[in-house]
Amino acid sequence: MEYARIVDVSLCHEYYNGSSCGFKVVPSAETAEILKKEEALCRIYDGKVRLMAPATSFAQEVTLLFYVKASIAEVWNVTNFDGIAHDEFPVAIVSCDGGVRFEGRSKDSLPELQRMFGVVFALELHLTPKQPLMGTVKVPTKKLRWCYCVSGIYAERDLQINDSLKVDDPVQFDCVEKSSRMSLYVSRTEIPIVSGSPPRFQLLDSATSKVLMKCLPNASAKSIAKACLDDGSSAIVAECFINP
Numbered sequence: 001m002e003y004a005r006i007v008d009v010s011l012c013h014e015y016y017n018g019s020s021c022g023f024k025v026v027p028s029a030e031t032a033e034i035l036k037k038e039e040a041l042c043r044i045y046d047g048k049v050r051l052m053a054p055a056t057s058f059a060q061e062v063t064l065l066f067y068v069k070a071s072i073a074e075v076w077n078v079t080n081f082d083g084i085a086h087d088e089f090p091v092a093i094v095s096c097d098g099g100v101r102f103e104g105r106s107k108d109s110l111p112e113l114q115r116m117f118g119v120v121f122a123l124e125l126h127l128t129p130k131q132p133l134m135g136t137v138k139v140p141t142k143k144l145r146w147c148y149c150v151s152g153i154y155a156e157r158d159l160q161i162n163d164s165l166k167v168d169d170p171v172q173f174d175c176v177e178k179s180s181r182m183s184l185y186v187s188r189t190e191i192p193i194v195s196g197s198p199p200r201f202q203l204l205d206s207a208t209s210k211v212l213m214k215c216l217p218n219a220s221a222k223s224i225a226k227a228c229l230d231d232g233s234s235a236i237v238a239e240c241f242i243n244p
Helices: 029-037 111-115
Strands: 003-013 024-027 041-045 048-054 062-069 088-095 099-106 119-127 133-139 143-151 159-163 173-178 182-187 201-205 211-213 224-228 234-242
Touching: 003 119, 024 029, 029 062, 088 133, 099 133, 119 133, 143 201, 143 224, 159 173, 159 182, 173 224
Parallel strands: 003 133, 088 119, 143 234
Antiparallel strands: 003 048, 024 062, 041 048, 062 119, 088 099, 143 182, 159 201, 173 182, 201 211, 224 234
16 A cells, blocks of 8 residues: 655754754544544654555545643743633644644643643644645744843943844843842843854943953743842843853
8 A cells, every 4th residue: 555645744942943852742532543544654753743644545624633742841941832821722733724823722622631741732733635734833932031140340340231143133231230249131122042042142341342251141941030120120031140
C-alpha cells in the first residue's frame, strides 16, 4: 500500500530561539481512534508531527486533536499566553486556509485535561482532503519590562542604557531608584525574553556618553520581581544584576 505525507507540522518556542525545547505530543483518545481507522502512520519526534496515510484515507474533512506537554519546567515561566482568559485553555489551530493561530478554549470542552499532567497547550489540526497540511506553531515568549540593577562603583552615577539594536526607535530606560548601594533602571516598554540572543544594551555615562560596559547581559525569566516606578506604581520586571 502506497502512503503519502498529509501532515507536516513543527512546534517551536520563541524563548529557545526556535527550538522545540523537548515538546512531547500526545494524540487525544478520539484522534488515536481516527488514525487507526484511517490506517494512518503517525510519527512524532523532536517537536514535529508527521502523518502518512493511504491515498483513499481522509476522504472528508476531519479535525485531529493532540496535547502538547513540556519536558522542561522552565517552559511554564517563559511562555506568553496572556491573551488567553484564565478559565480557558490555549489551543494552537493549524488549517490549510487559516494558517496557524492560538485561541482560548473552554476547559470543559477538553475533558481529558483533567487526567493529564504537564500539558502546555492543545494542538488542533484541520485536515482537508487532497491538501497536505504544513505549518510551524511558534509558541510566544514572555515579554516583560527589564530592570538593570547596578551596584558597585557605578551605583551613584548618572547612567544611560543604550539600545544598539534599534537605533531609530530605541528602548528607553528610566532610573527609578538610586542609592549608594544600588540603582535600578527599568525599561519603559516590555521586551521579549529570548535565551541565547546576542546582547543589545550598553551602559553609558550620561554626562559624557562614554561606554562603560559594551555588552550588558540580557534579562532572564529566572529572576522575576516587582519594581516600584518613579510615578508610584509598580511593575513586574525581569531583573539583571550588574556589578562592574
